Amino acid sequence: MDFLGIELFLDxxxxxxxxxxxxxxxxxxxxxxxPIITNEYPWEGTHxxxxxxxxxxxxxxxxxxxxxxxxEKYYEQxxxxxxxxxxxxxxxxxxxxxxxxxxxKKTNILxxxxxxxxGPCVILNPDQTxxxxxxxxxxxxxxxxxxxxxxxxxxxxxxxxxxxPDGFRWSPPQGRLAFAGKADSGQCVVWEPLxxxxxxxxxxxxxxxxxxxxxxxxxxxxxxxxHWETPTELFRPDELDGEPDRQLQQIAVTRFDxxxxxxxxxxxxxxxxxxxxxxxxEGDQLDEIQLITSRDGVRFTRVADRAVFLPxxxxxxxxxxxxxxxxxxxxHKDKVLVYYGSRGQDASGVLxxxxxxxxxxxxxxxxxxxxxxxxxxxxxxxxxxxxxxxGSLYLNTTVLAGGSVCAExxxxxxxxxxxxxxxxxxxxxxxxxxxxxxWKAGDRSVSLNELGSGHRFQPLRLRLWIHHAHVHALRER
Numbered sequence: 001m002d003f004l005g006i007e008l009f010l011d012x013x014x015x016x017x018x019x020x021x022x023x024x025x026x027x028x029x030x031x032x033x034x035p036i037i038t039n040e041y042p043w044e045g046t047h048x049x050x051x052x053x054x055x056x057x058x059x060x061x062x063x064x065x066x067x068x069x070x071x072e073k074y075y076e077q078x079x080x081x082x083x084x085x086x087x088x089x090x091x092x093x094x095x096x097x098x099x100x101x102x103x104x105k106k107t108n109i110l111x112x113x114x115x116x117x118x119g120p121c122v123i124l125n126p127d128q129t130x131x132x133x134x135x136x137x138x139x140x141x142x143x144x145x146x147x148x149x150x151x152x153x154x155x156x157x158x159x160x161x162x163x164x165p166d167g168f169r170w171s172p173p174q175g176r177l178a179f180a181g182k183a184d185s186g187q188c189v190v191w192e193p194l195x196x197x198x199x200x201x202x203x204x205x206x207x208x209x210x211x212x213x214x215x216x217x218x219x220x221x222x223x224x225x226x227h228w229e230t231p232t233e234l235f236r237p238d239e240l241d242g243e244p245d246r247q248l249q250q251i252a253v254t255r256f257d258x259x260x261x262x263x264x265x266x267x268x269x270x271x272x273x274x275x276x277x278x279x280x281x282e283g284d285q286l287d288e289i290q291l292i293t294s295r296d297g298v299r300f301t302r303v304a305d306r307a308v309f310l311p312x313x314x315x316x317x318x319x320x321x322x323x324x325x326x327x328x329x330x331x332h333k334d335k336v337l338v339y340y341g342s343r344g345q346d347a348s349g350v351l352x353x354x355x356x357x358x359x360x361x362x363x364x365x366x367x368x369x370x371x372x373x374x375x376x377x378x379x380x381x382x383x384x385x386x387x388x389x390x391g392s393l394y395l396n397t398t399v400l401a402g403g404s405v406c407a408e409x410x411x412x413x414x415x416x417x418x419x420x421x422x423x424x425x426x427x428x429x430x431x432x433x434x435x436x437x438x439w440k441a442g443d444r445s446v447s448l449n450e451l452g453s454g455h456r457f458q459p460l461r462l463r464l465w466i467h468h469a470h471v472h473a474l475r476e477r
Contacts, residue, residue, distance in 0.1 A: 001384065001385070001386055001387065001459070002386065002387045002389070003386040003387060003388050003389070003476055004257070004258050004259075005257060005258070005391075005475065005476050005477075006256070006257040006258065006259060006365075006473065006474070006475050006476075007383070007473060007474040007475075008256070008259055008261070008293075008365060008367060008368070008472075008473050009023065009368055009369070009370050009471070009472070009473065009474075010259070010261065010291070010293040010303050010367060010368055011293055011295075011301055011303070013295055014383050014384050014386070015381065015382070015383060015384070016382050016383060016384045016385075016461070017380075017381075017382040018370075018379070018380065018381050018382070019379060019380040020372050020373050020374055020377055020378070020379040020380070021370055021371070021372060021373060021379040021380070021381050021466070022370075022371060022372075022373045023303075023304050023368050023369075023370060024304070024368060024369050024370075024371050024470070025291065025303060025304035025307040025308075025309060025367070025368050026362060026366050026367060026368060026369065026472075027308065027309055027310065027311060027362075028309060028310050028336075028338050028360035028361060028362050029360060029361055029362065030310075030313065030319060030358065030359070030360045031089065031358060031359040031360065031361070033089075034318050034319060034358035034359060035318055035342075035356035035357055035358045036089055036090070036091060036357060036358060036359050037065075037067070037083060037091050037356060037357035038356045038357075039354055039356065040093070041093075041101075041104070041107065041108075042071065042072070042101060042102060042104070043069050043071050043077070043079055043081070043101045043104075043107060043109055043113075044069045044070070044071075044081070045070070045071050045072040046070035046071060046072060046073075046074045046077075046354055047068070047069070047070040047074075047341070047354045047355035047356075048067060048068070048069050048070075048081070048341070048354075048355065048356055048357055049067065049068050049070075049324055049341030049355040049356070049357060050065075050067050050068070050186070050324060050325065050326040050339050050340055050341045050357055051067070051068040051118070051119040051120065051185070051186040051187075051324055051326075051327075051341065052065065052066050052067035052068055052080075052120055052121075052122075052186070052326055052327065052339075053065070053066050053120065053121055053122040053123070053326055053327045053328060054066075054326050054328075054330050054337065054339050055122065055123075055124060055330070056330055056331075056332055061086065062084050062085060062086055063084065063085045063086075063088050063330065063332065063337075064082070064083075064084055064167060065082065065083045065084070065085070065091065065339070066080055066081070066082055066110070066120055066122045066137075066167070067080075067081050067082075067083065067341075067357060068080070068081070068117075068118065068119070068120060068341075069081040069109070070355075071101075071113060075116075076113065076116065077112075077113040077116075078112060078113060078116050078117060078118050079099070079109045079110075079111065079112030079113050079117070080109065080110045080111040080112055080117055080120050080137075080139070080170075081093070081107075081108050081109050081110065082094070082096075082108050082109075082110050082167075082168070083108065088330075088332060088337050088359065089359065093108040094108055095107060095108060096108065096110075096168065098110055098168060098169065099111070099112070110168055110169075110170060111162075111170050111173070114145055114174070115141045115145040115146065115160070115174040115175060116141055116142060116145050117139035117140070117141050117160070117175070118139060118140045118141065118184060119139060119140045119183065119184070119185055119186040119187045120137060120138070120139040120186075120187065120327075121137070121138045121139070121186065121187035121188055121189050121327040122135060122136070122137050122167065122327075123135070123136050123189050123190075123191065123327075123328075124136075125163070125225070126191045126193065131165050132163065132164075132165050132171075133163040133164075133165075133225075134163075134164065134165055134166065134167075135163065135164040135165070135166070135167045136161065136162075136163055136164075136189070136198075136225050137161065137162040137163070137164065137170060137175070138159055138160070138161050138178060138187045138189050138200060139159065139160055139162075139175065139187060140157065140158070140159055140160075140182075140183045140184060140187060140202075141157070141158070141159075141160055141175065142156070142157055143155050143156045143157065143158070145174065146158075146160070146174060146175075146177070148177070149177055152177075152180065154180040154181070155177060155180040157180075157181070157182040157183075157184070158177055158178070158179065158180040158181060158183075159178045159179055159180075159181070159183050159187065159200070159202060159220075160174070160175030160176060160177055160178055161175055161176055161178040161225055161226070162175045162176070163225070176226070178200075178220075178222075178225075178228050179200075179202075179220050179228045179231065181202070181204050181218070181231070182203075182204060182205060183202040183203050183204065184203065185203045185249055185250040185265075185324075186250050186252060186324060186325065186326070186327055187200065187201075187202060187327060188200070188201040188202075188251055188252050188253050188327045188328065189201075189327070190253050190254070190255050190260070190297060190328075191255075192255070192297050195221075195297075196223060197221045197222060197223055198221065198222045198223070198225055199219060199220075199221055199253075199297055200219070200220045200221070200222070200228070201217060201218075201219060201234065201251045201253055201262075202217070202218055202220060202231075203215060203216070203217055203218075203248070203249075203250070203251075204216055204217070204218045204231070206233075206236065214236050214237060214243065214244070214247065215236075215237070215247040215248045215249065215267065216233055216234075216235070216236040216248065217233075217234040217235060217236070217248060217251050218231040218232060218233055218234060219231065219232050219233075219234050219298060220232075234251075234298070234300065235248075235300060236248065237266075240306065241266065241306075244269065245268055245269050245270050246266055246267070246268055246269075247266065247267045247268070247269060248264065248265075248266060248267070249265040249266055249267035250263075250264075250265040250324060250325060251263070251264055251265075251292070252325040252326060252327050252328060252329070253294075253297070253328070254328040254329040255297070256331070256365075259293065259294075259295065260293060260294040260295070260296075260297050260300070261291065261292075261293055261329070261367060262291065262292040262293065262294070262300060263289050263290075263291065263292075263309065263310070263325045263329070263338070264289065264290045264291070264292050264302075265289055265323060265324070265325060266288075266290070288308040288309075288310060288311045288312055288323075289308070289309050289310035289311075289323055289325065289340075290302060290303070290306050290307070290308065290309055291303035291304070291307075291309045291367060291368075303367070303368060304368055309367075310323060310325075310338065310340065310360055312342075313342075315344075315345040316344065316345065317344070318342065318343070318344040318353070318356070318358065319342045319343075319344070319358055320342070320343070320344060320345040321342060321343035321344060321345050321353075321355075322342060322343065322355075323340050323341070323342045324340060324341040324342070324355070325338070325339075325340045326338075326339040326340065331364060334363065334364045334433055335361045335362070335363060335364060336361065336362050336363075336364060336367075337359060337360075337361055338359070338360040338361065338362075339357060339358070339359055340357070340358055340359075340360065341355045341356065341357055341358075342355065342356070342358055343355050343356065363396075363433060364396070364433055365396045365433065365472055365473035365475075366396060366398075366472040366473070367472075368472065369398065369470035369471060369472045370464075370466065370470070370471045370472075371466070371469070371470045371471075372466055372467070372468070375400075375468055376468060377467075378465055378466065378467040379465075379466045379467075380463060380464070380465055380466070381463070381464045381466065381471070382461055382462070382463045382464075383461060383462045383463075383474075384461070385412050385459035385460060385461050386459060386460065386461075386462070387457055387458065387459055387460070388448055388460060388476055389457070389476065390448070390449050390451075390456060390457070391448065391449060391476040391477050392436060392437070392447040392448055392449055392476070392477055393407070393436070393437035393447065393448045393462075393474065393475070393476055394434040394435060394436055394437065394474070394475045394476075394477065395407075395428060395432075395434075395435045395437060395464075395471055395473070395474055395475075396432070396433050396434065396435070396471070396472040396473040396474075396475070397428055397430075397431060397432055397435050397469060397470065397471055397472065398431050398469065398470040398472065399428065399429055399430055399431055399468070399469040399470075400468045400469060400470075401468070402467075402468055403429070403467050403468030403469035404427040404428060404429050404467050404468070404469060405427065405428040405435075405464060405465070405466050405467075405469050405471060406422055406425035406426075406427050406428075406464070406465045407422075407425050407437045407439075407462060407463065407464055407465075408420065408421050408422040408425060408462070408463040408464075408465070409421075409448075409451075409455075409460050409461070409462060409463075410460065410461040410463065411455065411458070411460065411461070412458070412459045412460075412461070414461060417451070417455055417460070419439060419441060419446070420439050420446075420451070421439075422463070422465060424439040424440045424441070425438075425439055425440075425465075426438045426439060426440060426445055428469075434475065448476070462474075
């Protein structure tokens, strides 16, 4: 099997053997001055939240955000709004003349309140040959805003698609029907280059054997973002989640160098109660956020025994009242940026503020680490036999006082390769996102790309001896 250039150790797929090792999840760190985007204008009268997307525009050196803004009428006034930032913390809402609002000729609204779009996901089209389709949008809406689906009972609520040349002007203005079915959380779309398909991860519902309605997630694929295939079920809550009370709420999947990393939000039915004949109050709504991962974008597993990746804050801090994630995480300047919507509570637990937008971060590739179970005793991790393509290897490490990481290469049978064995390894003794893996060769050092021809492009085992240190990731460049 070829090494794909990155290993994040989120699952055991590439690990053949460990001794005195465990996987530790590293929580995202919330920005201390959250929220970073708040309600400022009448069209943001109820909420501003992600549900939405954040993309890096490298050509302009800015981050671009498309978010859901809710007017005072809430369910009837959901819009696609826009903001920009140079640092990811301080955001500007440019006033433009695409959509007016009750006396405001200029707003930062790009679409809505008609067609009342919900949970928008914006992605960059991998095919940039058509200048009118450089950006793509998927959102959820109701049939009453789309007369063209009036004769389709299944589309009483459905997902709609649109395209744009610049991320500002969207067509068709109301979107076109993509696929039917209620998807009332944030949408998420990922381009899979090997399959040549867009993969939409959308929520849906299914009745269990007792007739109760479970929240499930489905996968819907398309080659052109216009014609969509028959949905398939991805997964649903299980006993370890605490179903039937605890349900899946949202999935936000990001593709990092061929590996899929997802954020999974959970929901409690018991948080819902009817506070009027016409309204169901959803209370705190979302529990803590977990990590999920996949090698192919179809079969997902939970990471680190469902440990919490993005915990809720404690009252009276902001970020206690539910958490809704942007449709993808953003890699920006060696940090992973996790944008999310939430709200505050007072000390008694009463929700006292509308939804606003916050930020959490982790260093690049540091979702988890492999660390000795007995920290002061050396642990060993061995990868499955992999074919390395002749680049250099780099480890992402956190090294504690007196700690080190040493590497060894062996052949398929496990015999160490002369010159690339543990005795010749140059110990990594410092933290770093890209610490080179090297061995001593006289008065100089050598790396993977100096392997002899007898071992080049052959399956090799990489062994790591880890003492008082964390290994987060392995990269080949």
